[in-house]
Amino acid sequence: MARVVVDVMPKPEILDPQGQAVANALPRLGFTGVGSVRQGKHFELEVDDDVDDATLARIAETFLVNPVIEEWVVRRVTP
Amino acid sequence: MTTEPVGSDLDHGQPVDTVECAGLTPDQRQPYRELGLKDDEYQRIVRILGRRPTDAELAMYSVMWSEHCSYKSSKVHLAYFGKTTTDDMRARMLAGIGENAGVVDIGGGWAVTFKVESHNHPSYVEPYQGAATGVGGIVRDIMAMGARPIAVMDQLRFGPADAKDTRRVLHGVVAGVGGYGNCLGLPNIGGELVFDRSYAGNPLLNAGCVGAMRVEDLHLAHASGAGNKVILFGARTGLDGIGGVSVLASDTFSGEESAGRRKKLPSVQVGDPFTEKVLIECCLELYRAGVVVGIQDLGGAGLSCATSELASAGDGGMHVWLDRVPLRAEGMTPAEILSSESQERMMAIVRPDDMDAFLRVCDRWEVLATEIGEVTETGRLVITWHGHVVVDVPPRTVAHEGPVYQRPVERPADQDALRAAGPESLTRPSTPRELRELLLRMVSSPNLASKRWVTEQYDRYVRGNSVLAQPSDSGMVRVDEETGRGVAMSTDCNGRYCKLDPYIGAQLALAEAYRNVATTGATPLAVTDCMNFGSPEDPGVMWQFEQAVRGLADGCRELGIPVTGGNVSFYNQTGEVAILPTPVVGVLGVIDDVGRRVPTGLTDEPDQTLLLLGDTRDEFGGSEWAHVVHDHLGGVPPTVDLARERLLGEVLVAASRAGMLLAAHDLSEGGLAQAVVESCLLGSVGARIVLPEGSDPFVQLFSESAGRVLVAVSNAVVPAFTEMCASRGLPLTEIGIATPESGILHIDGVATLGLDELRDAWEGALPALFD
Numbered sequence: 063m064a065r066v067v068v069d070v071m072p073k074p075e076i077l078d079p080q081g082q083a084v085a086n087a088l089p090r091l092g093f094t095g096v097g098s099v100r101q102g103k104h105f106e107l108e109v110d111d112d113v114d115d116a117t118l119a120r121i122a123e124t125f126l127v128n129p130v131i132e133e134w135v136v137r138r139v140t141p
Numbered sequence: 142m143t144t145e146p147v148g149s150d151l152d153h154g155q156p157v158d159t160v161e162c163a164g165l166t167p168d169q170r171q172p173y174r175e176l177g178l179k180d181d182e183y184q185r186i187v188r189i190l191g192r193r194p195t196d197a198e199l200a201m202y203s204v205m206w207s208e209h210c211s212y213k214s215s216k217v218h219l220a221y222f223g224k225t226t227t228d229d230m231r232a233r234m235l236a237g238i239g240e241n242a243g244v245v246d247i248g249g250g251w252a253v254t255f256k257v258e259s260h261n262h263p264s265y266v267e268p269y270q271g272a273a274t275g276v277g278g279i280v281r282d283i284m285a286m287g288a289r290p291i292a293v294m295d296q297l298r299f300g301p302a303d304a305k306d307t308r309r310v311l312h313g314v315v316a317g318v319g320g321y322g323n324c325l326g327l328p329n330i331g332g333e334l335v336f337d338r339s340y341a342g343n344p345l346l347n348a349g350c351v352g353a354m355r356v357e358d359l360h361l362a363h364a365s366g367a368g369n370k371v372i373l374f375g376a377r378t379g380l381d382g383i384g385g386v387s388v389l390a391s392d393t394f395s396g397e398e399s400a401g402r403r404k405k406l407p408s409v410q411v412g413d414p415f416t417e418k419v420l421i422e423c424c425l426e427l428y429r430a431g432v433v434v435g436i437q438d439l440g441g442a443g444l445s446c447a448t449s450e451l452a453s454a455g456d457g458g459m460h461v462w463l464d465r466v467p468l469r470a471e472g473m474t475p476a477e478i479l480s481s482e483s484q485e486r487m488m489a490i491v492r493p494d495d496m497d498a499f500l501r502v503c504d505r506w507e508v509l510a511t512e513i514g515e516v517t518e519t520g521r522l523v524i525t526w527h528g529h530v531v532v533d534v535p536p537r538t539v540a541h542e543g544p545v546y547q548r549p550v551e552r553p554a555d556q557d558a559l560r561a562a563g564p565e566s567l568t569r570p571s572t573p574r575e576l577r578e579l580l581l582r583m584v585s586s587p588n589l590a591s592k593r594w595v596t597e598q599y600d601r602y603v604r605g606n607s608v609l610a611q612p613s614d615s616g617m618v619r620v621d622e623e624t625g626r627g628v629a630m631s632t633d634c635n636g637r638y639c640k641l642d643p644y645i646g647a648q649l650a651l652a653e654a655y656r657n658v659a660t661t662g663a664t665p666l667a668v669t670d671c672m673n674f675g676s677p678e679d680p681g682v683m684w685q686f687e688q689a690v691r692g693l694a695d696g697c698r699e700l701g702i703p704v705t706g707g708n709v710s711f712y713n714q715t716g717e718v719a720i721l722p723t724p725v726v727g728v729l730g731v732i733d734d735v736g737r738r739v740p741t742g743l744t745d746e747p748d749q750t751l752l753l754l755g756d757t758r759d760e761f762g763g764s765e766w767a768h769v770v771h772d773h774l775g776g777v778p779p780t781v782d783l784a785r786e787r788l789l790g791e792v793l794v795a796a797s798r799a800g801m802l803l804a805a806h807d808l809s810e811g812g813l814a815q816a817v818v819e820s821c822l823l824g825s826v827g828a829r830i831v832l833p834e835g836s837d838p839f840v841q842l843f844s845e846s847a848g849r850v851l852v853a854v855s856n857a858v859v860p861a862f863t864e865m866c867a868s869r870g871l872p873l874t875e876i877g878i879a880t881p882e883s884g885i886l887h888i889d890g891v892a893t894l895g896l897d898e899l900r901d902a903w904e905g906a907l908p909a910l911f912d
Contacts, residue, residue: 072411075380075470077483079413086507130267130409 065139071102076131158196159529176203189538197531200476201445211543214677215709218690222704225694230703241285243705245667247731249626252356254286257349257671259710264346267409268313273321274412275348281438287360288352292618295332296725300341302587310344319598324414328607329599330616336587342715347671353620363435364455364490364516371514375486379469382410382482416485423506432495439486445479447488452536458517461524465513475531551680563776564761577892581902586769589811590906613741614657614807625734631657636721637763638778643685644692647724648781651696654728659790660805662739662797663730670707675719677711685722699783739802742823745881748856753874755849764845765810785848808849814842816851827883
């Protein structure tokens with residue numbers, strides 16, 4: 063078994079209402095100095111060793127990610 | 142003298158193309174084709190300006206002269222609406238075609254504004270955000286008229302229900318409509334859901350909105366009064382939606398382009414309904430404070446559109462300091478800022494004395510507001526970037542004097558063959574058993590099945606004023622909470638009828654929406670339209686468009702209600718194949734007291750007679766039966782008789798006022814069988830139907846003749862109601878009784894069906910397809 067991590071972020075040019083909400087809330091809670099917040103998703107998958115990179119890329123692109131508005135990175139994490 | 146490209150090194154170290162540069166480098170090649178401009182259109186810009194445009198000017202002209210913004214192919218045809226609207230029809234119209242949305246006086250000091258707009262292409266590329274921002278855009282149009290948005294309704298069309306891509310698009314679109322509308326706290330009171338092969342790859346998302354205001358609160362989009370300030374308020378401007386208008390909405394998806402589609406993907410905008418909700422409340426408070434001279438929403442074409450349209454509708458001049466626009470992304474160029482389609486932004490014109498009050502209101506709602514310009518008397522729209530002039534144009538040439546095309550119009554060569562291949566040769570059911578099977582198959586077919594799976598994902602009752610919503614014939618909302626005055630709205634279109642005859646098809650759409658409004662007891666007042674067609678470069682499509690416009694305009698004149706506004710969406714086609722011509726028609730009606738509305742479903746009162754108003758003929762061209770059973774489209778659509786529709790409407794409204802109607806349901810796709818099944822299931826009330834003696838039960842049950850309504854009246858009222866119809870010359874047939882406790886629908890000599898069995902068929906179809 064290997065651990066695979068998929069990190070997903072809204073594309074830089076795409077509006078990120080969630081990140082913005084966090085950024086707006088910070089000063090209200092007394093935290094200053096944070097200029098901008100972007101919020102993404104982080105997946106951890108336990109996969110069999112024979113699952114190849116191409117399959118992982120397909121899993122990410124077709125199911126975990128909305129490629130129209132998000133960008134992503136797939137990484138194998140050595141145990 | 143050198144002819145090196147000259148650029149001012151500004152701000153981010155990027156050279157910016159200024160008017161001065163443009164004068165010095167007349168021969169610099171510009172990417173106008175990539176921006177969607179034709180050679181002659183580019184030459185025309187050069188002639189207007191007397192020099193090549195700057196990058197920023199080119200961006201403005203290219204988005205504003207796109208099909209979506211300039212109506213360049215449709216303008217010559219849309220003029221027909223003006224010619225057919227009489228002064229009588231205009232009497233209640235406070236704002237019409239050309240404003241953000243039409244406005245009608247509904248009496249009692251109230252005005253209502255309503256409009257339907259398309260967001261088709263974005264909804265195919267990114268269904269959730271495309272649909273969500275479609276709703277957001279139409280809501281801002283309504284806000285810009287000074288009204289509070291009170292309801293939305295959406296017209297959705299997809300490819301075949303069992304096609305794989307339909308699942309993807311439908312799930313996203315429905316979730317997007319629901320997500321945005323629910324967050325805004327707006328009830329979704331109806332709409333349409335249609336499946337047809339022609340919409341595969343070209344789904345239609347039309348978004349409608351209704352708003353209400355006191356008559357004196359009407360606001361129009363113009364920038365007048367030199368010295369007045371130009372305020373941009375709402376969300377920041379980012380890189381989203383750049384080129385959305387010129388590239389997405391005005392081009393066809395062909396095989397070649399879809400390969401390169403990734404490049405265009407950033408054209409998608411992401412909406413934030415919570416920002417929009419705050420913006421709505423902020424605008425309404427600004428109106429109440431009386432600090433707004435003119436206002437406009439930022440939709441397609443963003444700042445290019447808002448600045449040029451406001452300036453040309455006012456005293457004709459405006460100066461904008463573009464570097465003051467608050468940005469979300471770094472390093473944006475003037476051209477990008479001008480064409481960004483970031484959502485949830487508005488532009489207002491404010492007197493200098495009111496600036497403090499204006500900014501105080503925005504501050505209270507935590508809405509970012511920035512003074513970015515000033516109204517001038519120069520007659521020119523001048524935009525500067527860090528002190529350098531990057532745009533200097535006559536605003537009307539951008540907003541209103543774009544190219545106008547007299548596109549070739551030609552009746553398609555195969556139109557005659559299509560009309561000749563009528564439904565007469567199709568095998569019809571003959572035995573009672575076949576009729577029974579057909580009835581169940583029809584009510585569970587995707588276009589006739591209950592839309593509940595979709596509409597239950599929407600909030601239909603938020604704000605507490607919805608009195609009718611899907612599956613009623615019309616949506617209805619209370620406007621005046623003291624008197625109960627309200628409005629009803631219905632939108633309709635059968636693209637199959639329009640394909641067979643776009644003139645008659647458009648009139649049938651109008652007739653059905655009109656009838657749906659009258660069926661609930663409201664008086665039809667005004668019309669809006671959303672014309673969805675294929676490529677205007679196809680003469681056959683232009684013929685369909687011209688016919689539909691003429692049919693709708695002539696029909697409105699006959700019914701005496703004006704078209705107050707509309708929207709045109711072209712290029713809905715894949716390769717050579719256009720969608721069915723789909724002129725969606727919305728009719729708005731007024732009812733003095735929503736308490737007297739007529740329900741669609743049967744009620745459980747004892748001793749009710751069911752009456753069918755109107756004539757039933759053998760009409761199956763373009764019918765749902767031909768579609769479902771034979772996958773056939775040919776022949777001619779049902780006859781349309783608008784004088785009859787008007788009479789029918791008068792009778793329905795009069796009977797509703799007299800309290801005669803216990804229920805009423807319009808007959809349309811699927812005919813009498815469908816109407817009876819829906820009436821029974823919506824009220825959970827059984828019925829016994831006796832078809833006229835000697836008639837063909839198949840024709841009686843499934844013909845789609847227009848101008849018919851099924852009504853339920855108390856037995857005691859039948860003589861008076863019959864007399865009322867007879868004296869006005871409206872044909873009526875007694876066709877049965879309601880049997881509240883029976884739990885069955887019995888059709889004499891044809892079938893007996895349990896309501897449970899019918900409900901499983903009708904309500905089970907969409908969940909089976911999409912869950």
